[in-house]
Amino acid sequence: RRGRRLRRALAARPWTLWRYRELLPLVDFDGRVDLGEGGTPLVPLVGAGAPARLWLKNEAGNPTGSFKDRGMALAVTRARELGAPGVELASAGNAAISLAAYATAAGLPWRVALPADAPEAVERRCRAHGGEVLRFPGTLVEAGQRLAEQEGDFWNVSTLREPYRVEGKKTMGLELAEQFDWRLPEWIVYPTGGGTGILGMRKAFDELAAAGLLRGPRPRFVVVQMAGCAPIVRAFERGEESAEPWVAPQTRVWGLRVPRALGDFLILEALRLSGGLAVAVDEAAIAERQAETARRHGLAIGPEGAAALEAALGLVESGRIGAGERVVVFQTGHPANYGG
């Protein structure tokens, strides 16, 4: 059977996302852009979240310090393979750094557009790779619009503008399945900006189920956003099928400062089908959760990961997440990317 063959093949492969090559859309495996992405650890948060059991899926160890590397490795590999003259996107943070690194490794010209208030550290990290860094007033949405007005024929690899970033994010779901010995956790708590991760993981679980590799039920997703920018949470609570853009987003959690997700309706669908939940976290909780996690667990976590952890702990406390349930909290990036 296909699943058994895959499991056997996995035994001898490097622990990067490329170990799942049969489930990736790549044509030329040897032509991949590989900086060692994926294969991130599942770290038990000992003593936190009882009576549930919590793990951090810590994505900070990726090559540029965030989960964006998964999608970018696939997107840039395919863009080069298909003859792109260059690649570009708008981002407030980790996606820009990741694109800069992967396009550089691929030998492709690149351009990123940052909103005016994106952290200086993000710009510095992008510039180190030698491409073009633009700054525009407004939020991510405006930066994206201004980028589209620029001259040139670079391919736009923004979230859901092309199919391969989802394929890369899919590997988060594949890894979770393998790390839990093919019996997925009851809950996946995910800080949601563009939401590619949720769509990717849902696809991963579908594909693993089709290959006969999953045991037990599917996880329930928890979408986590910030109180000052929570379009998906608001739409979920109102029972809407798509999310109105959030006017005047207020949050310094850069990865969650996304007023409008292109795949809003897909995220909401995945969320409801999984029997999931949506939670908005207060801005004031972030710094404290980061500090507490460093002082108690010895872990430096990013603001997005802190939001997810805060939400998870709240759901345990309120009883929405029950005793003995297994909860994976996505810690999506290293705080140093924002200068922390």
Added chain:
Amino acid sequence: RRGRRLRRALAARPWTLWRYRELLPLVDFDGRVDLGEGGTPLVPLVGAGAPARLWLKNEAGNPTGSFKDRGMALAVTRARELGAPGVELASAGNAAISLAAYATAAGLPWRVALPADAPEAVERRCRAHGGEVLRFPGTLVEAGQRLAEQEGDFWNVSTLREPYRVEGKKTMGLELAEQFDWRLPEWIVYPTGGGTGILGMRKAFDELAAAGLLRGPRPRFVVVQMAGCAPIVRAFERGEESAEPWVAPQTRVWGLRVPRALGDFLILEALRLSGGLAVAVDEAAIAERQAETARRHGLAIGPEGAAALEAALGLVESGRIGAGERVVVFQTGHPANYGG
């Protein structure tokens, strides 16, 4: 056979250093301090170092951003197991951050001593974990002496003061063997401060050979130090069995600002037995090598990794490393740990 049993067991294990548990000295496996350390990728440096073949063993993705986490995970686990009231060490950089994180995760009190000129970012990262951070005038040697004069009965877990950090560093050798399918590369280029990594890898190769797991010859080590602080290189060139302390070290490559290594004679022995080399790198080459690696390969590397890469490229250019030979360059830490 023991080796075959181990290989079979590895197939289903998480890709952290704990996968080699049969080769680790730990008593209580379930009581380990585990932040997800080890399992770092081997990144091919495409187009660099021809006609040899170069890989970076990129240790930046470890939980606190450096290879120190390997030794510290073992040392702190064992210290707690054996009843230490607390742990301490002197360090100019990554080891201090790592100790702070692991001791915190273990619930042990801790203290670190930094030399006066250690980067401010190092101090900030240590303090985030809530223990005691001291600053002393002079180099690492003086900081170590002053730490020893402090009150209290914390256990000193400095390089080679206890046996477990070497055991943790050993896993770099175990991973290399597994990543190269048990046929080790011809060269290992290693930025050498205290040198625990070389001693650990040598031990790893001995143990794997005893288990019948190695195919082919042992790698040759290249010790890399800075021109302004190169005690091991000088002793190697003079044919001495131990290394005189370096007077007035001059380098901003913090991990290599080690005027005196406790295990100098062991490093020199391992180096000679392997048929290796020792190289001192000019200070001026570091920033340029870091910039070039970011612009060409999309990789952010630390100053120690840059030193090692600079040395490796020089040895290829001079013909000391030959065509087709496989070269692993240790990129031991993330530049952000120093504020970069």
